[in-house]
Amino acid sequence: MTQYPAPRLLYEQDNFPVFQNRMYDSADEAQNCPRGNIRIVEDQTSGLVRNDAFDPALVDYDANYQNEQANSTPFREHLEWAADLILDHMGTENLVEVGCGKGTFLEMLDARGAAITGFDPTYEGTNPLIQKHYFGPELGLAADGMVLRHVLEHIPDPYAFLCQLRDANGGGGLIYIEVPCFDWICEGRCWFDIFYEHVNYFRLSDFDKMFGNVVASGRCFGGQYLYVIGDLASLRAPRFDPENAIDFPDDFTASLQGGTAGSILWGGASKGVIYALLQGRAGAPVEAVIDINPGKQGRYLAGTGLRVSAPQEVLANLPATAQIMIMNPNYSDEIRKMSNNAFTYVEVGND
Incomplete structure (x- = not known):
């Protein structure tokens, strides 16, 4: 054998x-x-x-x-x-x-x-x-x-x-x-x-x-x-x-240790699902998830059960000091434009 x-x-x-x-x-x-x-x-x-x-x-x-x-x-x-x-x-x-x-x-x-x-x-x-x-x-x-x-x-x-x-x-x-x-x-x-x-x-x-x-x-x-x-x-x-x-x-996984509770994620696809899951396990749960896909909006992410929102649902209530975690840096310019570049942005994986 x-x-x-x-x-x-x-x-x-x-x-x-x-x-x-x-x-x-x-x-x-x-x-x-x-x-x-x-x-x-x-x-x-x-x-x-x-x-x-x-x-x-x-x-x-x-x-x-x-x-x-x-x-x-x-x-x-x-x-x-x-x-x-x-x-x-x-x-x-x-x-x-x-x-x-x-x-x-x-x-x-x-x-x-x-x-x-x-x-x-x-x-x-x-x-x-x-x-x-x-x-x-x-x-x-x-x-x-x-x-x-x-x-x-x-x-x-x-x-x-x-x-x-x-x-x-x-x-x-x-x-x-x-x-x-x-x-x-x-x-x-x-x-x-x-x-x-x-x-x-x-x-x-x-x-x-x-x-x-x-x-x-x-x-x-x-x-x-x-x-x-x-x-x-x-x-x-x-x-x-x-x-x-x-x-x-x-x-x-070193960056998991430096996570901040209350993050706003832009991107409710694969990256966002796992980011939210492991951040929660590390004691830094995510507050909200934004996605432009209508098929995801109003529904819930596997694992964490976080609700996915359309951009306007979340952005309207965010203070100017809010930090938005961009789950895919390829979409950074699009996201900044859609949100009037009004917040602090972190490109996850590119920071």
């Missing part, structure tokens, strides 16, 4: 919401949401980083999952940039998006003249370009280009999944992959960017290990995301390289 080296533990937390983007109708329901544990490890065989405590049986996406970011101008600009990159490298013919969510990005590509089909079993809209099931070999499709945005970090075995996509696509084709950047998380000590539903955490070097032919790659969205265009025909099993081991910071 083959003996594999034990993974190296990097970071752990207990009792995290399974879905940080699932919204709840009451504080009580949100506080009693499904929970799981975090045990982030570096695999000593593949070199990949994963949550070793992840239990896929806990994960069941439904209509209450709210991860729409396209309400924000900076994020729309990022999507436009990604669309340009994809069409420049893949053309406009015979494209497939796997895990297309609510279809925002697919519809953007369609509006640019791309012939594209989306696949997502959780899709609830009516766009005929989107099929409400998984992409598989039984469909008999062979796309020239595939799009996989913010899906791979949710998959328990990412290399095996990419191999399945390769096989389902006739053994090849280009694929655009976009995932969060683990180096960005480590560099900024962004403990609020570790989530239960993200099984994997990637570095650019991981994709160099998995693809023999990388057509384009880099960091985007202010360095927070990685993008890769790889040739599926060149897939190979990743191998641990001791010269490229994770340099995980010893002071990763």
Whole structure:
């Protein structure tokens, strides 16, 4: 029997919401949401980083999952940039998006003249370009280009999944992959960017290990995301390289010790959920949460049960001395403009 080296533990937390983007109708329901544990490890065989405590049986996406970011101008600009990159490298013919969510990005590509089909079993809209099931070999499709945005970090075995996509696509084709950047998380000590539903955490070097032919790659969205265009025909099993081991910071959660009670958070998505959760555990509970997504407003965050408010609900009653914690620095200019630059602002992870 083959003996594999034990993974190296990097970071752990207990009792995290399974879905940080699932919204709840009451504080009580949100506080009693499904929970799981975090045990982030570096695999000593593949070199990949994963949550070793992840239990896929806990994960069941439904209509209450709210991860729409396209309400924000900076994020729309990022999507436009990604669309340009994809069409420049893949053309406009015979494209497939796997895990297309609510279809925002697919519809953007369609509006640019791309012939594209989306696949997502959780899709609830009516766009005929989107099929409400998984992409598989039984469909008999062979796309020239595939799009996989913010899906791979949710998959328990990412290399095996990419191999399945390769096989389902006739053994090849280009694929655009976009995932969060683990180096960005480590560099900024962004403990609020570790989530239960993200099984994997990637570095650019991981994709160099998995693809023999990388057509384009880099960091985007202010360095927070990685993008890769790889040739599926060149897939190979990743191998641990001791010269490229994770340099995980010893002071990763140091900023938790300096938290201030009564913070106003702008951003009720993933970062805000975990920031509020761990700040509360550290004795510095959050007072209010603002988000411009109408799908979140009036509903409650997993774990803490904090209510999400529209900007005007909170800002109207804030003193000029109030401090607003901006959960994503990419949105700083937009937030300052929406609030008339009337308060003190802290860019979380950039301060």
